[in-house]
Each structure stands twice: as structure tokens, then as C-alpha cells.
Amino acid sequence: MAVKSDPGRVSRRALLAGGALAAISAGCSVVPVESPRAPPARRRIRDLGIGIGSLTPGRWNAITDVPGVRVGHVTRIEGEGPLVPGRGPIRTGVTVILPGDDVWRDNIPAARFTLNGNGELTGVSTIDRHGLLETPIFLTDTSNIGRVMDGALAWMLDRYPEIGDSAPVPTPIVGETWAAFLHDAEGRHLTEEHVREAISAARSGPVEEGAVGGGTGMLCYEFKGGIGTASRRLPAAMGNYTLGVLVQTNHGRRAQLRIDGVPVGREITEGMPYEGRKSKSILIIGATDAPMTPVQLGRLAKRMALGLARTGAVSMHGSGDLLLFFSTGVRVRRGAVSMDVPVWNDEHISVAHEAAVEATEEAILNALAMARTMTGIHGNTAHALPLDRLPDIMRKYGRPIPGR
Amino acid sequence: MPAERTLRNSITDVSGVEVAHLTVAEGDVQTGVTVVMPCPPSVRHRKFSLGAYAAGGGLSWTGVEVAEDFGTFASPIVLCNATSVGAAYDALITRGHKRDPELPVDDGWPPIVVGIDDGYLNDLRRRRVKHDDVLAACEAARGEPPACGSVGMGRGLVALGCKGGVGDASSAASVGKDAFVVGVLLAANGGAPRGVGAARVVSPGFVAIVATDAALFPAELRLLGEAAIRGIDAAVTIGGEEGRLALAFSVTNTIDGSLTAPPGRLYEARRLADDGLGPLFDAAARASRAALGKALGDAAVVTGRKGRTVEKAPADVVASIAFTGR
Numbered sequence: 001m002a003v004k005s006d007p008g009r010v011s012r013r014a015l016l017a018g019g020a021l022a023a024i025s026a027g028c029s030v031v032p033v034e035s036p037r038a039p040p041a042r043r044r045i046r047d048l049g050i051g052i053g054s055l056t057p058g059r060w061n062a063i064t065d066v067p068g069v070r071v072g073h074v075t076r077i078e079g080e081g082p083l084v085p086g087r088g089p090i091r092t093g094v095t096v097i098l099p100g101d102d103v104w105r106d107n108i109p110a111a112r113f114t115l116n117g118n119g120e121l122t123g124v125s126t127i128d129r130h131g132l133l134e135t136p137i138f139l140t141d142t143s144n145i146g147r148v149m150d151g152a153l154a155w156m157l158d159r160y161p162e163i164g165d166s167a168p169v170p171t172p173i174v175g176e177t178w179a180a181f182l183h184d185a186e187g188r189h190l191t192e193e194h195v196r197e198a199i200s201a202a203r204s205g206p207v208e209e210g211a212v213g214g215g216t217g218m219l220c221y222e223f224k225g226g227i228g229t230a231s232r233r234l235p236a237a238m239g240n241y242t243l244g245v246l247v248q249t250n251h252g253r254r255a256q257l258r259i260d261g262v263p264v265g266r267e268i269t270e271g272m273p274y275e276g277r278k279s280k281s282i283l284i285i286g287a288t289d290a291p292m293t294p295v296q297l298g299r300l301a302k303r304m305a306l307g308l309a310r311t312g313a314v315s316m317h318g319s320g321d322l323l324l325f326f327s328t329g330v331r332v333r334r335g336a337v338s339m340d341v342p343v344w345n346d347e348h349i350s351v352a353h354e355a356a357v358e359a360t361e362e363a364i365l366n367a368l369a370m371a372r373t374m375t376g377i378h379g380n381t382a383h384a385l386p387l388d389r390l391p392d393i394m395r396k397y398g399r400p401i402p403g404r
Numbered sequence: 405m406p407a408e409r410t411l412r413n414s415i416t417d418v419s420g421v422e423v424a425h426l427t428v429a430e431g432d433v434q435t436g437v438t439v440v441m442p443c444p445p446s447v448r449h450r451k452f453s454l455g456a457y458a459a460g461g462g463l464s465w466t467g468v469e470v471a472e473d474f475g476t477f478a479s480p481i482v483l484c485n486a487t488s489v490g491a492a493y494d495a496l497i498t499r500g501h502k503r504d505p506e507l508p509v510d511d512g513w514p515p516i517v518v519g520i521d522d523g524y525l526n527d528l529r530r531r532r533v534k535h536d537d538v539l540a541a542c543e544a545a546r547g548e549p550p551a552c553g554s555v556g557m558g559r560g561l562v563a564l565g566c567k568g569g570v571g572d573a574s575s576a577a578s579v580g581k582d583a584f585v586v587g588v589l590l591a592a593n594g595g596a597p598r599g600v601g602a603a604r605v606v607s608p609g610f611v612a613i614v615a616t617d618a619a620l621f622p623a624e625l626r627l628l629g630e631a632a633i634r635g636i637d638a639a640v641t642i643g644g645e646e647g648r649l650a651l652a653f654s655v656t657n658t659i660d661g662s663l664t665a666p667p668g669r670l671y672e673a674r675r676l677a678d679d680g681l682g683p684l685f686d687a688a689a690r691a692s693r694a695a696l697g698k699a700l701g702d703a704a705v706v707t708g709r710k711g712r713t714v715e716k717a718p719a720d721v722v723a724s725i726a727f728t729g730r
Contacts, residue, residue, distance in 0.1 A: 085505075110709075117473020120514045122493075125462035142507065146494025146515075146535075153490060157529055160685075164528035169486035169521055171464040186501040189495075223619035322469060 007370070012107035016242050040388065042210060042372060046364040048387060049310055049401040050260055052365065053358030055280050055351075058231035061362075062207040063097065065231040066287040070098040071246065072202030073213030073227070074194045083184055083377040091183035091376045093215030093228055094148055094190060096198045097137040097246060097285055099326055104170065105158060107132040110326040111298035113295040114304045118147055119281045119320015120362030123171035131294025133326050134334075135172045137201065139214035139227075139248045139283055141179035143183035148174045151195025175322060177250035177281040179217030181273060182376025207246065217376065218250040219280060220368050221265050221312065224382040225249035226327035228367025232338060232355035234290060243289035243331070243352060245304060245359040249367045250280035251319045256312035259365060262397040264390065265312065281320035282308065282364075286356055291329030291342040303326040303353045307360025325356075329374075409576070413694065414549035415587030418615040420444060420655055423589065424538055424544035425570070426554025432527040434708035437492065437541045438483040438556035438570055440477050440589055440613045442653055444547070451476040451510045451659040455625025456650045457632060463554040463609045463647035465494060467516040469508060470650075475622030476659065478509065481516045481613055481661070483557040483570075483591055485526060489519040489535040495538035508663055518649065520591055521607035522560030525708030536666070550589075553702030560708055560728060563592035564640055565697070566717035567706060572700030576619070577687035579680050584618040586687040588632055590695035594647075595640040597721050610636055612692055613653035618684050619674035625652040625680070628688050635689025636696055637726045639679050652688075697725045 040213045045052065046061065058065025070128065073095050079088035099108055109131035112124055122145060123394050126134055140148045152172035157163055163170070179185055198213070207229045211218070215226025231244035254272060259266025292300065301323045308321065315321045344352075373384040391404040411417045424439040428434070454477045456468075466489070471477055479500075484492045493515050507513035522528070541556075550572060552558070558569030565606030574587040594608020612632045620628060629650030630677045642648065657673040700717040707713040 038721030085501075114469050114473050117471075118509060119469055120464050120466065121469060122467055122489075124462045125458070129458070129460075129462045142513075143497050143501070146490045146492070146497055148490075149493060149663060157487070157531075162630060164487055166606065169519070169528060170525070171486075171489060171519060180505070183505075186505060188497070199719040230709055320469065 007276055033065050038179050041172060042370045043387065045362060048369065048390060049404055052260060052362040053356055055232040055355055057288045058244065058343040059244045059284055060206045061231055062229040063231060063287050064204050064207055065242045066289050066328060067243045068100045068245065069204035069287050070204050071207045071314055072131045072198045072207055074095045074198040074201065074378055075212045075216050076189055077216060079223065080311045085184060085186040088184050089185060089377050090189045091217035091374065092141045092144060092179050093213045093216040093235035094198045095139040095215065095248065096202055097296035098202045099133060099136065099191040099287065100328055103136060104134050104156065106331040107134045107334065108326050108328055109292060109294045109297055110324060111240060111294045112395065113299050113323040115321035115323060116319050117319065118314040118318050119176060119322045119323065120151060121173065121175040121322045123173040132169050132332060135325065137285055138174040138234065139174060140174065140176055140190065141183060141185065141214065141217055142176040143185040145174050145176050147190045148195055151192035154192045164287055175283040177218055177248055177283060177320065180382055181219065182374060184377060184400045186209040194240040202231045204339040209366050211374050213366065213371060218248060219273060219382050220364065221252035222254040223368055223385040224371040224374050225367045228363040228370065229367060230359040230362035232359050234351055234355060238348060241288060243286065243288040243355040243359060245356065245365060246285045246364045247360065247363045249364055251282040256314065258310065260399060262394050262399055264393050267393045268386065272332055272382060272384050284308065285324040286325035287328065287353065290344060290352060292327040292344050295325055296323040296344055299349065300352060303356040307357040308364065310357065310361040310365045319376060328367050331399055408699060409583065411574050412549045412575060413451055413573050415572040415574060415589045415615055416547050416549050417585050418587040418655055420553035420618055421562055421587065422547045423550040424541050424546065425550055426541040427555050429552035429559060432709040433474065433530055433532045434560040434706050435485045435522055435526040435533060436556040436559040437533060439536055439541045439545050440481040441545045442655065447464065447531060449510045449661050451623050451662060452655065453620065453625055453654045453657055454532065455622045455629055457626050457629035457633060459648040460584065461507050461645045461647040462730040463518065463611060463649040465518040467514040467651065471494045477514045477516055477653065478511055479514065483518050483520060483560065484533055485539060486519040486521045486527055487528045487531045489517050490516045491535050491627060492538045495535045499539060499542055501649050505643035507697060510662055515716045518611050518622065519559060520593055520609050520611060521605065522593065524562050524605045525706055525712055552626050552698040554704045557644060558577065559706065561591060561593040562648040562714050563719060564597050564717060565689050566596050566721065567703040569699040569703040571697065571702065572697040573691045573694030573698055575687035575691040577658060577683040579618065579676055579683055584616060584684060586684060586691050587615045588690060588691040588695045589613045592696055592699045594644045598641055602611045607678050609647035609649065612650040614643065614650055615655065616687055617655050617685065618655045619656045619676055621683065624681060625654060628684060631688040632692040635692035636704055640698065654667050693725055695721055700725065
């Protein structure tokens with residue numbers, strides 16, 4: 001069974017059998033996760049000279065440009081060689097988005113959209129029935145959903161002694177994409193402690209992208225992918241609001257990838273990963289401080305799917321493409337009987353649609369641009385998008401990068 | 405589908421459906437797990453059609469996105485308390501990996517876990533129910549009529565101001581010349597007797613698992629679930645904010661082996677005319693009410709946290725709800 005550079009596809013069952021590679025790896029000393037040569041530096045798509053859309057990004061060009069939003073990652077990269085279910089190699093993590101300081105006491109409006117349902121996003125009944133988000137948002141790999149739900153709930157039980165006593169028990173919002181190309185999924189390898197760590201690590205400011213947090217073991221158009229983010233300012237005349245998007249990519253086929261309209265994926269056909277039948281997915285989380293209603297946020301959630309489409313995806317059957325959008329511009333205090341809320345004028349929502357599309361498109365490209373090549377179970381390798389090839393390809397299709 | 409059949413007034417009257425309860429009765433911890441399997445574990449790579457109906461406040465369940473977008477499921481349905489959802493999910497992931505490491509959408513994934521708040525009698529914060537408990541419950545599932553009342557998920561439930569619990573029942577229905585059966589397993593938590601107010605549990609929720617051998621598609625199954633909920637609504641008083649959830653599935657029109665089927669292979673399904681479905685909806689309402697009657701009627705008194713004791717419902721309350729199911 002050839003594994004290294006064979007462009008043919010190999011079933012996951014064959015990969016798990018792993019016999020030949022186990023024999024090769026057993027004789028190796030510690031093998032670095034990346035190539036021993038210093039990998040080329042990763043840069044965000046905008047820093048490569050490729051501008052997406054026409055609106056202006058926020059200060060960090062990240063979901064954290066929405067005031068009060070914090071992001072934290074815990075990343076586990078340990079071990080290499082053949083898969084030993086329950087032991088490793090480990091390529092996973094969790095990313096947490098804290099929409100505010102206390103979203104359980106101060107719920108915020110939210111809505112969701114299922115573009116293609118082959119995925120899991122837990123805890124959505126509160127969003128569906130009340131249009132409210134009451135827990136942080138956690139992104140991880142498929143097999144760790146239960147672990148992360150448990151860890152998130154443990155954190156909430158500690159913080160709020162009334163939960164499970166005089167107050168109802170919330171269901172944490174946990175989303176997943178499938179990491180088993182690189183990661184010992186059956187082993188899971190996340191605990192309650194990791195979830196607490198991610199929450200403690202949550203920060204404002206620039207967001208780490210690529211193979212980190214929930215995106216550690218993930219792909220993107222069959223390159224290495226993971227976490228990406230971007231933001232856009234809404235026009236000052238509308239109130240100086242910001243809209244940001246964070247993605248956990250894992251979706252797409254190589255030939256589908258488009259960068260600013262250019263079919264880059266068709267031009268780079270080497271470095272293809274193997275995969276089983278399991279298709280992959282994308283989680284897209286949007287945020288704004290513009291005061292939107294749940295109905296309006298549902299519309300914005302749908303627009304993020306158009307941003308995804310700009311990067312070439314067709315939302316395949318096996319892809320869990322799940323989208324969620326929240327607004328920090330309205331707070332619904334738990335227990336308040338009634339309150340005054342501002343409501344955005346629908347006639348002025350189109351620019352938010354545009355911002356949602358652009359920020360999603362750019363966030364996905366950032367995940368691609370920032371992720372490094374990674375080797376995982378059985379020596380399976382997901383190759384980083386070769387950034388040095390972009391100038392020639394973009395020029396070939398009549399969209400030269402200025403100055404390159 | 406045989407025209408004559410002896411029904412045992414159980415959800416297990418629907419061919420292949422299996423149930424297990426795991427009960428935890430340990431002082432302040434009065435809780436449990438109830439598992440409903442759509443088929444015996446020997447059946448592999450079979451997708452079932454599913455329709456979900458939800459009313460009132462949020463009852464949380466997992467596997468929502470596959471259910472709503474594909475209309476299918478292929479997982480045990482686990483009812484557990486609201487702080488054990490993560491543990492139950494993790495257990496179903498363990499079980500799923502053992503069945504197929506790819507966790508395919510036609511065999512074990514995504515897990516369907518419904519969380520119910522039994523915190524009036526149960527110390528939820530202790531999170532006593534663990535991964536291994538849920539695995540054991542899945543292993544114990546059988547096609548025999550299960551016990552009812554203060555067992556499994558029903559251990560700590562409070563309904564109509566009295567001891568609540570789980571109950572199951574079935575009802576026959578004919579559509580044209582075909583005879584079908586609708587089975588319901590109900591977890592009853594909340595509500596009040598008709599015309600009477602009652603002490604409220606913190607987060608009430610009625611959860612009905614509805615099974616049938618009628619050839620129904622997801623949209624029709626949603627209506628079947630709605631009928632089961634309306635059957636309960638007609639029997640008791642339920643506040644608008646109280647949660648009601650029905651997950652309804654059919655054991656026919658299943659999709660087998662879809663991930664390995666050759667391109668171009670079409671499946672054969674049967675469709676019943678919409679205007680003939682009335683008897684099935686009536687059967688769902690009857691079975692649901694009968695299940696509620698059995699849940700209340702069999703519910704042993706339980707003393708739980710904070711020394712709270714909840715007595716069994718009086719005979720006249722049980723009688724006013726119960727149906728023969730025929």
C-alpha cells in the first residue's frame with residue numbers, strides 16, 4: 001500500500017490497517033511534524049497583496065474587532081507514526097468564542113443556517129425557539145463533541161451555582177468538523193481541563209489562525225486548513241459598527257478552490273491528501289455589534305454561505321456546512337420581564353450582507369494562507385497552500401498581484 | 405404488514421424497536437437513562453426517516469442538523485438528564501467508533517441525545533450519570549415491552565404535580581387495506597391536570613419518541629409527532645412555555661447501504677396518500693395518551709434531593725388520561 005506521494009485515493013479502512021507504514025515508522029526516531037527544512041513563512045491573504053471585496057477591514061481584521069468578542073484556542077499536537085487508537089497521534093483542539101463577558105446572564109440575539117446538514121452544532125434549540133445565545137461557542141473535532149459539551153457545562157456549573165438548582169441547564173453550543181485524516185479520533189484526547197484552558201486563554205486582539213484550536217487537524221480544499229478570520233467596518237454614517245467572521249474549515253475538493261475568482265485549485269494538483277468516504281465540513285460563525293434581530297441575523301447567516309461559495313465550494317452532501325450569526329448590539333438580561341431594544345432598518349441591511357460575504361471569503365482564505373503543512377496518523381500529510389505559487393497563477397488568469 | 409397482530413401496548417410492537425432503562429436511585433440522585441433503538445444492533449448501515457416536532461420552550465437534542473436537512477437518523481435515541489448530555493454523546497461516539505471508525509451517517513452518527521431536566525428530585529449538578537452508564541444502557545436494549553413509571557429517565561420526573569415518569573404504548577391504525585401500528589415512548593415532566601394549577605418543575609418537558617411501521621416520509625413523520633403531542637395537550641394543561649418534543653420515525657422506507665451503493669441505484673419507497681393518514685395521526689394521539697397514563701399509573705413514589713417526596717398521581721387523574729389504545 002503506497003502512502004507517500006501516490007495521487008490515487010486510498011480508503012480509510014486501508015489507512016487504519018496501516019500495516020506497511022507501521023513497519024516503516026517503527027524504525028524511525030522522533031520525526032518532526034513539519035519538514036526539517038524551515039517552512040516558508042505564512043502570511044494572511046491581504047498581506048500577500050490579494051485584496052478581497054471593497055469594504056474596509058477592522059483593526060485586526062478578525063472577529064475580535066467586534067467589541068467584547070474574545071477567542072481562545074487549545075491545541076494538541078503530540079506523537080507521530082502509525083495510528084494506535086486511544087493513544088495517538090493527536091492532532092486536535094478546541095476553539096472557543098466568547099461573545100461577551102457573561103452571555104448566560106446577558107443573552108444576545110442569534111440565528112443559524114444549515115447550508116448542508118452533515119454536521120453537528122449542539123444546543124441550537126434556544127437559538128431556534130427564542131433567538132438567543134446563552135453560552136459561548138465551541139469548535140472542535142467530531143469525536144470530541146461530548147467531551148467539549150461536558151467541559152463547557154462543568155465551567156458553567158462552577159460559574160453559576162443556580163444552574164441545575166433553581167435555573168434551567170443550558171446546552172453548550174459545540175460544533176465539529178472531522179479530523180480523522182490526521183488525528184486519532186477514536187481516542188478523542190480532549191478533557192474538561194482543555195475546555196477550561198481555552199476559555200481562560202480567550203483574548204481580544206489578533207486571532208491565531210491555521211492549524212490551531214479546533215482547526216488543528218483540519219483541511220481546506222484538500223490543502224491544510226483550520227481557523228481563519230476577517231472583519232469589515234460598516235459605514236460610519238450607520239453607526240460605526242463592525243462585522244466579523246471566524247471559520248473552522250475542513251471542506252472542499254482541490255479543483256474547486258478559487259482565490260478572488262482565480263481557479264487556483266485547478267493549477268496546483270500535487271500534494272493531495274488521502275481520505276476515506278467521510279467528507280468534510282465548515283463551521284462559519286459571524287458576529288456584529290450592529291443591533292440586529294434574530295430574523296435579520298438569520299439573513300446574515302445565509303449570506304455567509306455566499307462568501308463560502310466565492311472560494312469555490314459547492315457544499316457537498318458529506319460536508320457539514322453550518323452557520324451561526326450573533327449580535328452583541330442587544331443584550332437580553334436573564335429574568336428581565338421586558339426591555340426596550342433597538343431594531344435595525346431592513347432597508348439598510350444590504351451593506352451588512354456585503355460585509356458578511358467578504359469577511360467569510362477572506363476568513364477562509366486566511367485559514368488556507370496561515371496553515372502550515374502537517375503530518376499526522378500513519379504519516380498522512382496535509383500540505384499547506386504553496387503561497388509562492390500564487391503570483392504566477394493570479395497573473396496567468398489576468399488578476400496579477402500588485403508588486404509581485 | 406399482517407392484518408391481525410397481537411399488540412402488547414408497547415413501542416416495541418413496532419418491528420425491530422428496542423428499549424432499555426438504566427435507573428439510578430441513590431439518595432439525592434434520582435435519575436436514569438432510557439434508550440430507544442430503531443433496530444437491533446445486528447442491523448448495519450440502515451438510515452431511518454425522521455421527523456421532529458417541537459413546541460413551547462426549548463427541549464434540547466443533538467443530531468438536529470442531519471435530521472432537518474436529510475430527514476434521517478441512524479443512532480440510538482438516548483433520553484438522559486440535562487447535565488448528562490455530554491457524557492451520553494461521548495458514549496454514543498465510543499459505540500459508533502466500535503461499529504465503524506468512519507462514523508458514517510448511516511450507522512451511529514450523529515448521536516441523538518435528548519436532555520430532560522429532572523432537577524426537582526435529582527441532584528443534577530452532581531452529574532452522576534457517566535459514559536459507561538449510557539454504554540451499558542445501550543447494551544441492555546431489548547425488543548420486549550419495558551417497565552414504566554419511575555424507571556430509567558422517568559426516575560426523577562414530576563408530571564401534573566405528581567410523580568411523573570416514562571411510559572410506552574401502542575395503537576393500531578388501518579390505512580386502506582393495510583394495518584399499521586404506532587408506538588410511543590413518553591417521558592412526562594411538567595404540566596398540570598386539566599383545569600388545575602400545579603407546582604412547576606424548573607424546566608418542564610414532555611418528550612415523545614414515536615415509532616411506526618407505516619411508510620411515512622419526514623414531513624409526514626413531523627405531523628405524526630405533532631399528533632402525539634396534541635394528544636397529550638388534549639389530556640392535560642401544559643403552559644405555552646413548557647417544552648414538548650416529538651421525534652417520530654418509520655421502520656419502513658429505510659435506506660440501506662447508501663454509502664456503498666453503486667451510482668445510479670435507486671431505492672424503492674412506498675408513499676401513502678396524504679388524505680388517508682388521519683387514522684395514523686389518531687393512533688399517535690391515542691398511544692401518546694396511553695403512554696402518559698402508564699407513566700403516571702406505574703410511577704412509584706420517589707424521595708429525592710432536599711428531602712422532596714413526590715407521590716403517585718391519584719387514580720382519578722390517571723383514569724382521566726389513560727386510553728385503552730385501541
